[in-house]
Amino acid sequence: MKTAYINCTILDGSEQMKPIPQMTIIEEDGKIVAIERSSKKTVNYQVIDLEGRYLMPGLINLHIHLPSSGKPTKKQTDATKLVKLLTSTALSRAILVGICKNSAKTQLMSGVTTVRTVGGITNVDTKIRDSILMGKIVGPRMLAANMAVSVPGGHMAGSLAYEASSLEEACHDVEQIIKDHPDLIKLMITGGVLDAKTKGEPGVLRMPPDYVKGCCEVAHKSGYPVAAHAESPEGVLVALENGVDTVEHGSALDENLVSLFKAKKSSLICTISPALPIALFNKNISHSSEVTQFNGKVVMDGIISGVKTALANDIPVGLGTDSGCPFVTHYDMWRELVYFHKYVNVSNSFALYTATKRNAKIANIGTVTGSIEVGKSADFLITEGNPLEDLSALRTPYMVVTCGRRFKHPKIKKYADVENELDKWL
Template sequence: MKTVYIHGILLDGSENMEPQTGMAVITEGEKIITIEPQQSAYEGAQVVDLKGQYIMPGLINLHVHLPANGKPKKKQSDPKKLVKLMTSNNFLRKIMLKMCEGYAKTQLMSGVTTIRTVGGVEDVDTKIRDAVLTGRIDGPRILAGNMAISVPGGHMAGSLAYEATSPEQARSFVRQIAKDKPDLIKLMITGGVLDAKVKGEPGELKMSPEIVKAACEEAHALGLQVAAHVESPQGVQVALENGVDTIEHGAMPSAEIIQLFKDRKACQVATLSPALPYALFDRAVSHVSEMEQYNGKVVFDGIVECAKECLANGIPVGLGTDTGCPYITHYDMWREVNYFHKFCGVSNAFALYTATKRNAELVGIGDQTGSIEAGKCADFIVTEKNPLEDLTALRKVTLVVARGKRYTDPQVKKMPEVEQALDQFI
């Protein structure tokens, strides 16, 4: 049966989108079959009256870690110990899988119809991806990364990432990860804010250029893109010089780095959300040290400037939340879109375009989703207000449609302390 969405104000996801009235979006199964001027009647079709609300493509979150929920912490936990416990027997593995399935569904219920996971536990991400695709569970489309590759002492080493000690071992880990048919390979090239030992030097280079190059060559030979955690200029340069496709996070760029982006046809996936609490929160709220706050500001400013310079030079920028970091929940992709507008100076329309059509194009699924066009998947959301006027309209969606399946009045359980802390930065 065809489904016809009428009386909606259409935002199609294009770069210069403007509200379109009087149009009907017609779907059949998982696909949008046409967008046409609304007719007076549609016999034999199910009609959904949107009553003047705004219909737009579902959001796409390009940087997600499913095993964590973003709950604030007063002190650092040991991810290596936690992962070791949760993978110690089949019972705990099943609990972990169910937990991650729930987090994936939360993304969907918040209006995110596609996620890209960039570091998970074992093969959990691909298992959930496949369960969603076969209809066994509800969730967004997932581009799955499974385990990442780090080095001893590197970012997330031993928890969400294998520890490679040589180029040969890095190649071996790529092949091992590829057995579960992931959609990308993730490298942890530098440390992060909490890994830093010196004030003013976050993002210390951890992975050697030789290991980066070997991993990229092996991944590309298998037809897989490489994403890399990078939070320093040195790390960005090493990543781009040795074959990385997407720079996750970013750092203050030099002219040489901008040229490398162009030469490699690479892009930045900006993640403003995780750095903001470290950089801008009162330390009584964030519970970080003065050094960690200082380094957080270095990283935050670096991500912002990298995005601005990339955009100014015609280099594409995508968006993701880095969900799982403290204060970064599975329902707050709308905040990342808003931060992009607020801190990088882009228009509301460009921010929404980036979180939909541009994000889809950057990861090779632009022919499937990201905009409301005939032939693409029926992935869209509905809001009462117009996000082109105020991006906080995305905070509450009244309808989610994913691969043609409707979820009316979707609900997510929110964390009041997170809402209170982050709302100051809207």
């Protein structure tokens, strides 16, 4: 039986979207088959009366890590030791899978109908992706990278990324990852905020350029795009010169980097969410050292500057949260839209467009999802209020629909302390 979502106000995901009231969307077998005025007859349809509520494409989060919740701890965890523990026995591996399943489900219940994982543990991400596709578990559409590739002393080396000590090892790691049929390959080109040892070091180049080039060649030969963690101009330069398709986080951009982005047809993924708590929170709240807070501010300023320059030069910019980092939960994609609006000075409609149709295009799934159009997947986020007026309307979904499957008043476990601190910066 077809489902008719009647009396809805459509926000279609386009760049210049405007509310279209009193509309009906017909869904069949998980796809949109018609978009009509609500006066049309809906005989023999299952009818969902939305009573004027706002229906838009489900959000797309292009940068998440499933193994952690985002709930902060007072002391930084040794990620390498923790991963060894979680993969040491059948019981611990089952616990790990359960954590990742819960993270994926939380993304969905918050209104995110598609996620892109960019660093996980072993091949857990692709297994969860496949279980969702087979209907065995509940979750969003997943584009999964599994483990990333790093170098000794590099970002997430030994935890969410393999350590490659040579060009041959780096290429071999990519080949091993490909065996589990991921959707993309992730490289850790520079250091990050939490692993920096001195002020001004968060984006220090770690991966040699020839490693980046070799990994990209192996990945592209097998048809996989490459995403790269890069938090400095030097890191972005190495990424672009050697074949990376999406630069994650980014930095301030000069004319050369702008030209390279355009020549390589690469995209920049904006992630303000993980930098903001480190850069702006009181150190007693973030549990950051002076060095970490300084570097967090460097990264946050670089991301915002780079994104502004990219948009001014028509370089595609996508959005992701880096969910799993401290104070970055799996239910707060809406906050990234708010930060994008507040710090990059884009309109609410442009922020919503970026998190839906633009993100879908960057992820090469623009023909599948990202907008309300006939033939696309029935991936909807339905809210009481109009996010074009106030993006916080996205905070509490009335209903989430993924491939036609509905979740009304979705329930999410939230962390009150995290909510209270983050709300101060809206």
